[in-house]
Amino acid sequence: MRLGKLTVLTGVIIISILVILGCSDDKKTVTPTVTYGSLDDPEFVPVKVQIDDAITTVVNDILAGFDNLYVSPGDTSTVQNQLTPPAFQPDPDSDPDVLIAIYENGWHYVYATFTGDVYFAETKDSVRFQVDGVPVQFPGASVDYIHFIDNWNFTALDQEVSHTDYTGRSDFELANLNQNVAVANGTTTNSVETNYFAQDTTLANLFTFNVTLSDVNVAKVNSQWLSGCPASGVLTMTLNDSYEWSNGLTGGSGDVNWEIGVTFDAGTATVTATNGSDTWRYECEVCTILSK
Numbered sequence: 147m148r149l150g151k152l153t154v155l156t157g158v159i160i161i162s163i164l165v166i167l168g169c170s171d172d173k174k175t176v177t178p179t180v181t182y183g184s185l186d187d188p189e190f191v192p193v194k195v196q197i198d199d200a201i202t203t204v205v206n207d208i209l210a211g212f213d214n215l216y217v218s219p220g221d222t223s224t225v226q227n228q229l230t231p232p233a234f235q236p237d238p239d240s241d242p243d244v245l246i247a248i249y250e251n252g253w254h255y256v257y258a259t260f261t262g263d264v265y266f267a268e269t270k271d272s273v274r275f276q277v278d279g280v281p282v283q284f285p286g287a288s289v290d291y292i293h294f295i296d297n298w299n300f301t302a303l304d305q306e307v308s309h310t311d312y313t314g315r316s317d318f319e320l321a322n323l324n325q326n327v328a329v330a331n332g333t334t335t336n337s338v339e340t341n342y343f344a345q346d347t348t349l350a351n352l353f354t355f356n357v358t359l360s361d362v363n364v365a366k367v368n369s370q371w372l373s374g375c376p377a378s379g380v381l382t383m384t385l386n387d388s389y390e391w392s393n394g395l396t397g398g399s400g401d402v403n404w405e406i407g408v409t410f411d412a413g414t415a416t417v418t419a420t421n422g423s424d425t426w427r428y429e430c431e432v433c434t435i436l437s438k
Contacts, residue, residue, distance in 0.1 A: 209374030215285045252281030270297040290324040311339045330362040346394035375433035381408035
């Protein structure tokens with residue numbers, strides 16, 4: 147069983163000199179009624195990184211949900227291979243410090259911790275399979291519904307150097323698995339705390355996301371849910387960015403709220419983000435829908 151996490155994997159955000167992962171910005175859509183901001187605007191660059199990673203994370207969580215159909219949740223050796231690290235593990239081959247998998251009251255529960263060279267990781271995962279509204283212990287072709295919940299915490303071991311800490315929770319439901327098109331709904335809440343330290347300069351950001359996934363459709367491929375790629379549907383997000391900085395002589399702090407809308411169309415996400423006064427819009431390819 148894979149633990150889908152808020153895999154905001156951009157590392158430390160250093161003001162506006164960043165490598166933007168997950169989404170490209172080569173499809174900018176402009177309408178006559180709105181003047182959209184530049185995607186190179188230093189105000190927007192670090193926010194775009196977080197938005198792109200949040201979208202990628204949700205898509206990965208959907209795929210992780212489908213993956214639960216093809217593993218044995220009670221087999222800890224299988225579970226270990228499906229855990230979200232190695233993305234956060236410095237050593238992908240290292241074993242968990244703790245790995246517990248149980249089945250109780252219709253739910254599979256997995257708890258795992260890892261200690262690496264850089265991070266301590268703690269993950270808690272729950273998954274429930276149903277057929278016609280009745281819980282079943284093991285996945286199979288007759289399962290028509292999956293409910294899975296992920297909790298995660300990744301904390302840098304050295305808090306005195308530049309680092310990023312991650313905390314979050316996802317709660318997703320996949321329905322209509324006995325049909326050719328499944329429907330995904332759910333929520334994700336998470337925080338990304340970045341800390342940058344350099345000579346005479348410090349910068350701290352706390353990005354807090356609340357994400358709602360609404361009626362995202364994913365088509366079956368060759369009788370299996372291999373793609374996990376949204377054909378349609380909507381994401382809505384709120385993002386709060388609290389920041390504090392100092393250069394040794396002066397400093398400051400602030401708090402910015404963002405409203406973000408995302409529409410999926412055949413693996414492409416159209417993103418509109420506003421901070422209340424300015425608006426940015428772009429498109430990005432988040433995944434590829436496999437052909438039958």
